[in-house]
Amino acid sequence: MIRSDYHMHTEFSTDSEAPVGSMIEAAIQKGLTEICLTDHYDQDYPEVPDVEGVPFIFDVDAYFRILEKYRESYKGRIRICTGIELGLQPHLGAFYKDLTSKYPFDFVIGSVHLIHGIDPYYGEAFRGRTDEEVYAETFRLTLENLNMVSDFDVLGHIDYVVRYGKEKAEHYSYRKYADEIDAILKKVLDMGKGIELNTGGYKYGLGFCNPHPDIIRRYRELGGEIITVGADAHCPEHIAYDFAKAKAVLEECGFRYYTVFEERKPVFRKID
Numbered sequence: 001m002i003r004s005d006y007h008m009h010t011e012f013s014t015d016s017e018a019p020v021g022s023m024i025e026a027a028i029q030k031g032l033t034e035i036c037l038t039d040h041y042d043q044d045y046p047e048v049p050d051v052e053g054v055p056f057i058f059d060v061d062a063y064f065r066i067l068e069k070y071r072e073s074y075k076g077r078i079r080i081c082t083g084i085e086l087g088l089q090p091h092l093g094a095f096y097k098d099l100t101s102k103y104p105f106d107f108v109i110g111s112v113h114l115i116h117g118i119d120p121y122y123g124e125a126f127r128g129r130t131d132e133e134v135y136a137e138t139f140r141l142t143l144e145n146l147n148m149v150s151d152f153d154v155l156g157h158i159d160y161v162v163r164y165g166k167e168k169a170e171h172y173s174y175r176k177y178a179d180e181i182d183a184i185l186k187k188v189l190d191m192g193k194g195i196e197l198n199t200g201g202y203k204y205g206l207g208f209c210n211p212h213p214d215i216i217r218r219y220r221e222l223g224g225e226i227i228t229v230g231a232d233a234h235c236p237e238h239i240a241y242d243f244a245k246a247k248a249v250l251e252e253c254g255f256r257y258y259t260v261f262e263e264r265k266p267v268f269r270k271i272d
């Protein structure tokens with residue numbers, strides 16, 4: 001069983017209303033022994049309709065203060081790590097270097113949420129363009145981000161864009177974008193970083209995790225070892241979502257260990 005969920009959001013994220021305590025309680029109920037909170041921090045995210053103030057930014061000092069209290073009160077019951085999910089954009093290298101050096105994060109996910117300033121979540125990115133064009137562009141842009149931003153531990157949900165395509169994964173496969181995806185994986189390995197297996201894809205009805213198992217297998221073939229597992233839950237019910245499937249995918253792809261992070265260092269847990 002995989003007992004560590006390393007990607008989840010709380011009310012510190014613009015798109016979640018879950019109190020921190022509710023996520024911790026749910027994780028314990030589900031038999032997890034450790035979790036990492038990874039609230040959204042997307043510097044220079046465009047304005048979002050119906051959201052007041054600056055979206056996807058939170059008070060990091062308050063975050064550390066509150067998590068420290070929970071860590072103390074849940075000691076011996078569950079390990080609670082402090083993480084963050086940074087929204088990568090090529091011009092943010094220095095900004096994120098500064099942010100991650102100022103705070104003692106255990107774990108940092110770097111995720112591409114914007115394609116030239118537009119989040120595919122809102123559908124606009126696909127207007128007048130084929131899924132194929134947008135997917136290929138997103139993969140090229142992901143590589144560009146990796147060349148410009150390096151202060152993170154794993155690259156989040158690599159093919160997340162497929163969740164929002166007009167035909168989603170209808171015509172999507174690793175093979176179709178093998179050149180772009182291989183370049184991303186090789187760059188991640190060169191940088192000494194890892195990837196994550198994000199079970200959000202199952203939740204969104206894609207029928208597979210992000211990235212697709214073929215990409216996880218390819219990462220393993222290229223020598224990849226660092227892989228965290230997260231459900232990307234935005235509410236307590238979704239914690240450890242479809243983790244049994246995640247375990248099967250990791251085993252089928254040749255992994256015997258999954259990864260957690262402590263003070264930004266990878267620690268390997270046996271898949272049992």
Ligand SMILES: [Zn+2]
Pocket residue numbers: 085111113156157
């Ligand atoms: Zn994300």
Ligand SMILES: [Zn+2]
Pocket residue numbers: 007008009085232
């Ligand atoms: Zn997330």
